Amino acid sequence: MLEINNLHVKLEEDDKVILKGVNLTVEAGKVHAIMGPNGSGKSTLSYVLSGRDGYEVTDGSATLDGVELLEMEPEERAAAGLFLAFQYPVEIPGVGNMTFLRTAVNAQRKARGQEEMSAGEFLKVVREKAKALKIDAEMMKRPVNVGFSGGEKKRNEILQMAMLEPKMCILDETDSGLDVDAMKLVADGVNALRDAGRAFLVITHYQRLLDHIKPDVVHIMADGRIVKTGGPELALEVENNGYADILAEVL
Amino acid sequence: MAMDAEDQIELREGVDRETIETVQAMAGKYKHGWETEIETEYAPKGLNEDIVRLISEKNGEPQWMLDWRLAAFRRWQQMEEPRWAMLSYPEIDYQDQYYYAKPKSMAQKPKSLDEVDPKLLATYEKLGIPLKEQMLLAGVEGSDEPRKVAVDAVFDSVSVGTTFKEELKKAGVIFCSISEAIREYPELVQKYLGSVVPQSDNFFATLNSAVFSDGSFVYVPEGVRCPMELSTYFRINAENTGQFERTLIVADKGAYVSYLEGCTAPKRDTHQLHAAVVEIVILDDAEVKYSTVQNWYPGDENGKGGIYNFVTKRADCRGPRAKVMWTQVETGSAITWKYPSCILRGEGSQGEFYSIAIANNAQQADTGTKMVHLGKNTKSRIVSKGISAGRAQNTYRGLVSMHPKATNSRNYTQCDSLLIGDKCGAHTVPYIEVKNNSSRVEHEATTSKVDDDQLFYCRSRGMDEEEAVALVVNGFCKEVLQALPMEFAMEAQSLVAISLEGSVG
Ligand SMILES: Nc1ncnc2c1ncn2[C@@H]1O[C@H](COP(=O)(O)OP(=O)(O)O)[C@@H](O)[C@H]1O
Ligand SMILES: [Mg+2]
Numbered sequence: 001m002l003e004i005n006n007l008h009v010k011l012e013e014d015d016k017v018i019l020k021g022v023n024l025t026v027e028a029g030k031v032h033a034i035m036g037p038n039g040s041g042k043s044t045l046s047y048v049l050s051g052r053d054g055y056e057v058t059d060g061s062a063t064l065d066g067v068e069l070l071e072m073e074p075e076e077r078a079a080a081g082l083f084l085a086f087q088y089p090v091e092i093p094g095v096g097n098m099t100f101l102r103t104a105v106n107a108q109r110k111a112r113g114q115e116e117m118s119a120g121e122f123l124k125v126v127r128e129k130a131k132a133l134k135i136d137a138e139m140m141k142r143p144v145n146v147g148f149s150g151g152e153k154k155r156n157e158i159l160q161m162a163m164l165e166p167k168m169c170i171l172d173e174t175d176s177g178l179d180v181d182a183m184k185l186v187a188d189g190v191n192a193l194r195d196a197g198r199a200f201l202v203i204t205h206y207q208r209l210l211d212h213i214k215p216d217v218v219h220i221m222a223d224g225r226i227v228k229t230g231g232p233e234l235a236l237e238v239e240n241n242g243y244a245d246i247l248a249e250v251l
Numbered sequence: 252m253a254m255d256a257e258d259q260i261e262l263r264e265g266v267d268r269e270t271i272e273t274v275q276a277m278a279g280k281y282k283h284g285w286e287t288e289i290e291t292e293y294a295p296k297g298l299n300e301d302i303v304r305l306i307s308e309k310n311g312e313p314q315w316m317l318d319w320r321l322a323a324f325r326r327w328q329q330m331e332e333p334r335w336a337m338l339s340y341p342e343i344d345y346q347d348q349y350y351y352a353k354p355k356s357m358a359q360k361p362k363s364l365d366e367v368d369p370k371l372l373a374t375y376e377k378l379g380i381p382l383k384e385q386m387l388l389a390g391v392e393g394s395d396e397p398r399k400v401a402v403d404a405v406f407d408s409v410s411v412g413t414t415f416k417e418e419l420k421k422a423g424v425i426f427c428s429i430s431e432a433i434r435e436y437p438e439l440v441q442k443y444l445g446s447v448v449p450q451s452d453n454f455f456a457t458l459n460s461a462v463f464s465d466g467s468f469v470y471v472p473e474g475v476r477c478p479m480e481l482s483t484y485f486r487i488n489a490e491n492t493g494q495f496e497r498t499l500i501v502a503d504k505g506a507y508v509s510y511l512e513g514c515t516a517p518k519r520d521t522h523q524l525h526a527a528v529v530e531i532v533i534l535d536d537a538e539v540k541y542s543t544v545q546n547w548y549p550g551d552e553n554g555k556g557g558i559y560n561f562v563t564k565r566a567d568c569r570g571p572r573a574k575v576m577w578t579q580v581e582t583g584s585a586i587t588w589k590y591p592s593c594i595l596r597g598e599g600s601q602g603e604f605y606s607i608a609i610a611n612n613a614q615q616a617d618t619g620t621k622m623v624h625l626g627k628n629t630k631s632r633i634v635s636k637g638i639s640a641g642r643a644q645n646t647y648r649g650l651v652s653m654h655p656k657a658t659n660s661r662n663y664t665q666c667d668s669l670l671i672g673d674k675c676g677a678h679t680v681p682y683i684e685v686k687n688n689s690s691r692v693e694h695e696a697t698t699s700k701v702d703d704d705q706l707f708y709c710r711s712r713g714m715d716e717e718e719a720v721a722l723v724v725n726g727f728c729k730e731v732l733q734a735l736p737m738e739f740a741m742e743a744q745s746l747v748a749i750s751l752e753g754s755v756g
Contacts, residue, residue, distance in 0.1 A: 050711050053703065074710035083711075090708035094726030099711075103722060108713035143726065160712060 001199045002026040002049075002168050007060035018044045020224035021060070024218075026059045026168070030197040032248040033210055033235060034203045036221035037243050041089055042203045044220075046172045050078050052086040064168055072125035078104075079111035083166035085157035097156065098131050100144045101126065105163055129162045133189050137219075150177035157188040170194070170201045175209035189213030220246055252736040258538055277334045279547055281583075284518030291407070291489050292358070298326060302324045302350050303461050306408075309351065310464070313437060314698055323450045323460035337646040338586055340559065343524060350462045352407040352489035364412045369409050375404055378515060382486045384414050399479040400511070401426055405496055407489045408464035415479060415655040416553070422478050423469040424508075429497050432468035443501050447530035447567045447594070455526040455588075456559040459495045463528065464750040466496035469543035471506035471537075480509050480736060485518035485527075487547070487558070494522040502537035504570065511539040511739055515583070516548040519556050522585060526561045535570030535597065540578070542735050543591075544743050547583035552641065554613030557585025564591035568600035576603040578734045580743040581618060590622035590648065595629035595657070601605030605734040609747065610675070619649035619680075624657035624690065633664040639675035646678040653690040660690040664741045669699040669721070669727050710715075721747065 002025070009019035018041045039098045042057055043181045048055050049062055051074035053080070062069045069077055092100065106116045117125075130140060131153045145153050155176050161169055171190070175183050190200065190213050202213060209217075210232065219236040227250045228234065238246065294305050303324045332343070356368035364372075375382045377488055380402060401415035402424065410428030419426050425436060427754065433440050452461045467483040487494045502508055516523065525547065533539050541572040542565075550557025560583075568577040577591040579728035587610075593602025604620040620650055622631035639645040651662045679696050710717035725732065725747055732740055732747075 051705050052711075061294055073715070074707060075713050075715050078711055078713035090702075090704045092705050092708070092723060094729035095722055100722070103714060103718065104709075104712035107715065111713060144739060164712065167304075233331065 001027045002062070002064055002201065004049075004062045005060050007045075007048070007062060008053050008058045009044060010058055012054050012056045017058075018055075018224055019048065022221075022224070022226055024219065025228055026199045026201055028199050029168075030216045031194070031202060031213060032217045033215040034201065034219045034221050034226075035205065035238050037234060038222045041224045042221055043172055046084050046170045046201075046203065047166065049170065050074055050082060051203065066084075075107065075111065077166040078164070078166070079108050081167035083161050083164055083170070085154070085161060085167045085171040085174050089145045089148075089153040089157055089177070091146045093146050097139055097144050098126065098140040101140075101160060101163055106185050108164060126159075126163065129158055133162075133185055134194070135158050137160055139146060151179065151182035154178055154186055154248075155189070158186050162189060162193060164250065168199050168201070169198065170203070172203045173206050174202075174247075175206060177203065183209060208234045208237050221251075222247055252696075256611055258333075258363050259580060263570040264699035269586075281518060281699060283378060283515035283529050283546065285369060285377075287366070287488050289370050289488070290355040292355050293349045293351050293489070293492070293721055295347040296491075297351055298350055298462065302501045302576040306351050306462055306464055307398065307541065308680055309353075310433065312430075314435055314440065315437075316433055317467075319445070320461050321333075323457050324462075325559040326451050327454070327457040327461055330457055336588055336648070337644060338588060338615045338617050340522075340586055340615075341524075343559065345458075346740075347491075349489065349492040350495070351464055352492040353409045354406060354492065357406075357409050357411065361412060364414065367412050368613040370675070374406070374486065374488075375411075375484065376485065379745070380404065380486070380513070382412060383416060387419045396566070396681075401479055401481050403428060403467040403483045404487045405479075405483060405488060407492060407494065409545060410465045410467070413467075419478070420479075423472045423475050424442045424477050424479050424702035425468065427468055429463070429466040429468045429499060429681060432499070436468070436470070438467070440499065442528070443532050444718055445530075447532060447565050447653065448563050456528050456563040459497060459526050459528045459563070462493075463495045463497035466498045466527070468498070468753070469508060469510065470502040471502045471508045473503040474505045477508040482511035482513065485512070485514035485561055487514075487523060487525065490519060491521065493525070493526065495525075498525045498527070498529040500541070501532045502534065502539050504535045504537060505681060506534075506537045507539075508541070509736055511540070511736060512543045513546070513739075515546050516558055518548050518551075522550075522559050523676040524561070525560050525584075527563070529562070529564040529591075531575060533566060533568050533570070534573055536572045538568065538574040538576075539566065540576045540736070541566070542585065542739055543577075543581070544739055545579065545583055545587070546746060547592040549583045549612070549614050552612040554585065557614070558583065558588045560584035560589065561586075562589040564589065565594065566592070566602065566631075566710055567594045567603065568597050571597040573597045575601070576605070576734070577620065578605040578731065579607070579618075580731070580735070580739075581606070581608040582746050584616075586612060587616040587618050589618045593631060594623050594625065595631060595660075596625045598626045599628045600626055601629065603734075604631075604635070606635045607728045607731045607743070607747065608635070608645055608647075609638045609640070610640070610645040612643060614643045616640075617645070617646040617648055617699045619647045621650040622652070622662055623650075624653045627656065627658050629657055629660045631662045633662070633666070634729055634730050634734075635664075637668045637677055638671070638724060638727070639668070639677050640671035642674045644676045644678070646680060648680045650682040651684070651692050651694075653687055655686045655745055658687050658689045660743040662692045664692075664694045666694070666696040667727070668696075668726065670698065670700040705726070
């Protein structure tokens, strides 16, 4: 589904190179986890895949179902089925959460040549999905992420994901800052979306999220590269011993 | 205490290039720039006493009205155009334009809307203004209650017709063109005309007093709640012609009315002058809401053409507990010079001003309000949202004045500017005078730019750049959009999008 080949990325404004040849293939129906020390380039990878400004791809490619992602506008990538749950969800004052969600859903439908969802139908679906994430009506009326607690922001990201039904979901440290209950909600939200046509790339520091969202493959990223790939046991190894051993072994 | 602060913020670097380019690409999206092909009768070009007489004669006015106009005209000849606003434009040649233009088909005043020239009716239909007496479906989420809106349609210098007149009359409400009011209700007009904005008030108001050709008149009698929203829709069509309309609204004791005003004009390469006066008289316990969506042609992206909009609007809360609320969405015009004001004379009277001013490309806006607290326990609130894009300059200019007798009075001002791109400017010029010890004035101001992270967040959810900017900017304007009546809120929201797609993206 997602295929990243030899991806090299540097910052646009200076010559700092952040990704130094990332290779990664995520198959449909699978959950891949990426772990790695702070500053290793995990967020950068997720931003570059979703089309944020400020980065320059100097080499390599990334395709979604065979279509080159890196040439597309961010909204085209979204319409093609890519979704990023932000590590730091952005506040938009004055824009109701519900309005935002509806605008997003309809924008994607329009881009795919589908009809807009009627207000009634939309409300019905949102209510159901919000309920599962314990997001109440009041939170849907509040401006997007403004004054939301850390946990509310992350659950809101998962709600957006559930509404947009992307095929490739990237979650950037969606578990950080969550208490156990909130993490369980988020994990349940993700698990509910797992199916044969959808893949996940879960960026996390902690095994505890992976206890709930069982990964098929675990990658370790360091200094702009995937340095090691293994099964779920790799995450346990990190949990128990930290990165030092793994890094010493590969470098 | 007196404060005369000016803080000017020019935008910094680091702005998303693409945003600016998108905005530029979207310029020229003005929707109402088409023209109605219609035979028009003009007064001779230029301005002199004969023109004033001719306008008065065309309107079939009594002598007192002509005398009033002539007095204004003589006064105007001795006045100088004000230059204190943060606006730069070439000298206006007042002799090089027409002061009266009327469709030939309006030579005989139509007795009812059925007799109005189909071309004129089609014009309003195309603009989306209902000239049939029909229920309006607001089409807004959460409200499918049909509502009625009465319309006075002004085309160039004349009122084409007014809807729901009879139904309003049954409720005791007078709603007609001002020219008709001068003929039919001279006592009311004579009593109130010029009582809020005196003839000699300022250069443009004085000019208007001399040459106003039409406009709307509203009288809501004591204790009456106007049964529907009233509105006037101004359309400039003729080339090289100024529009000078005059609106007079009187809410007698305990009355209530909500009034909406809209305006558009065709795209033209030359500038056109619009100098209007709106006077509102509010007696004891009465309340008036006045909402404007100003969408005059803004000119092209290089500043060619566009309306020069010099407008004087003022409400006089004459009785105790009188209330006025101005809401304006200013998206059009090459130049906007406009300060809807509140005279808070009655004890416990209240004034509110909610404003969105958008300036894109070469547009210049200098707009704000005056809150003049004269009575005890008076309250005022100002919420201003200024948005600048392109090379536009956007100035908020406001006065809050607490007079010695206005004890225990309050003002709250919130003034926010949003910048899109690095060539535009936002300026805030608040004047505050407090001449008693028990009153309090609060002023808050912010300036921000459309944030790249917000845009990326929206786009990563599937919105294109225009939609993302429109959404963020609508969020910025939220408090003001909420103050608008439902009929206007939707229109204003999409207008914000267009002119922010056409004034941002
Ligand atoms: N916009 C930026 N400006 C400067 N440095 C950046 C920027 N984006 C990323 N970096 C740097 O790139 C490296 C990788 O960052 P990031 O992708 O956020 O890592 P991770 O998510 O793995 O913690 C870090 O050294 C970080 O400081
Ligand atoms: Mg990160």
